[in-house]
Amino acid sequence: MDGILPVWKPKGWTSHDCVMKVRKILHTRKVGHTGTLDPDVEGVLPLCIGRATKIVPFLTDTVKVYEAVVTLGYATDTEDSSGEVVETLEVSEPFDEKAVREILHSFQGKIKQIPPMYSAVKVKGKKLYEYAREGKIVERPVREVYIHNIEKLDSIRYEDGKASFPFQVICSKGTYIRTLCVDIGRELGYPAHMSFLERTRTGDISKEDCFSLEEIQKLADDEAYDKLLLPLVRGLNHLDAWQVDEETRVRIKHGQVLPSPSQTFTSDVFCVKFQDEVLAIYQFHPEKQGKVKPVRVL
Template sequence: MDGILPLWKPRGWTSHDCVMKIRKIFKTKKVGHTGTLDPEVEGVLPICIGQATKIVPYLMDTKKVYIAEVQLGKTTETEDSYGEVVETAEVNSMPSLEQIDKVLQSFLGDTIQIPPMYSAVKVNGKKLYEYARANESVERPKRTIHIYSIDRLMVNEEDHSIKFQVTCSKGTYIRTLCVDIGKKLGFPAHMSFLERIKTGSFDKDGSYTFDDIHQAQEEDKLQKLLQPIVSGLNHLSQIEVDEYIKQKISYGQKLPMPDKIPESNPFLMMHQDELLAIYQLHEKNEHEIKPVRIFKAL
């Protein structure tokens, strides 16, 4: 079987746990996820199966949408509610809605983030959380992330929390965003809730729980849960080719630059709604395009 399974990852499972479970259910080793979610977080986790594993890097490069909650008054070593408290402050009164909205909107566009120590970002071949657990200090790399939209959903005066929805680029740490929001509001803070409701074109409403998957397995309908590979590549432009070019693509050949330069790079080569390959501009020859992924007929 080939396709993308829009999984609703349950709380308490690692992304790797989900991959291992899907491998057993679909009886294949060719399974990969498209963006790690922390064990305590539930949400949309597209799982690529069969030939769909070829597009994992491209699907990871899509926008993500989260519902998050920042709680003011304390920050933790892990920047969420599961770590040890490292700083506290009294929140005698919540910031006004105008203040909150102004701070949230200040994060729109490109933002520099420093990933949390308890994260899987690698420095010198070693994950940051490994340094943290060994009480070793290391300089964390700064990264540029992009916030497309961020909006307040609810403010809870009793527990000093602010729930918001954010659309962001890959590589964004919502835990760190929550801490930074707290700083701008004048308080230590941490992330107290997180749920990913959309990854690329896959959203919560169109995702399947493991209960749904088990039921489909019993009814021998697993294939019906899979979305076509091209559905994970909606953010890439497409070039329609004829039967002659289709044959060349099947052989993995380089091709002349098309008359109309594609808007994205890489881009999809299509023939009558069939995904043939992913191509990109040739770095050394401006008159050619070259294949980076070729798909067998499905």
């Protein structure tokens, strides 16, 4: 059983919970997830099954799409609505909608983020949330992420001294939407937090592709695995493709170093195909000019 299982992760479940559940349903240990989602967040969680576990790092490295709500008026220690309130400031006047859109657009491109204390980023071999639970604040590494696009989805709502609005963001892996919400609030002059988040796309896999855990159980009971699993290529569509002939296919299956293809690629890493079958992921050889070498043979 090989392929990508597009799971719709429910609220209250960790990504690891979903992996464990799918292992039981499909009766296999070879299950890997492609980027964690916080327990309070629902959304697209592609799981790689069997041979597809070889492409986990490449599917994890894809663009993500989120829909979120930022609430202004108070901030929390976790940067979302589950945490303790650490700062408040009543929103007394309405915002200019055009100015808000301009501030959102100012976040497009390469930006720097400091990961929240309640996150799984490791500092000196220990996860930040472990320090946070001990009441310790440690210096956190600044990370660069990329915002491809960010748009407000609806008008601003005002209630009880707070303001909130939904937005969509298309971003690189490693982007903390909680931190983005806090930074948006700072630019608007108010403490803020993320009050809602949903991941609607990972790479080429969208919300519409996904199955709930209940649907996965039912289809597995019916042994309808062909309906559950997406082909490996769906996790690699963001990479350039090199189409090869039968003779080269055999050499690739043996993991051989090959002459560089004549076509131009947008990245040093690309997938290799024979007809519709994905054979491997190759890269330009770092030491042998004019050669390419395998990264993963599938």
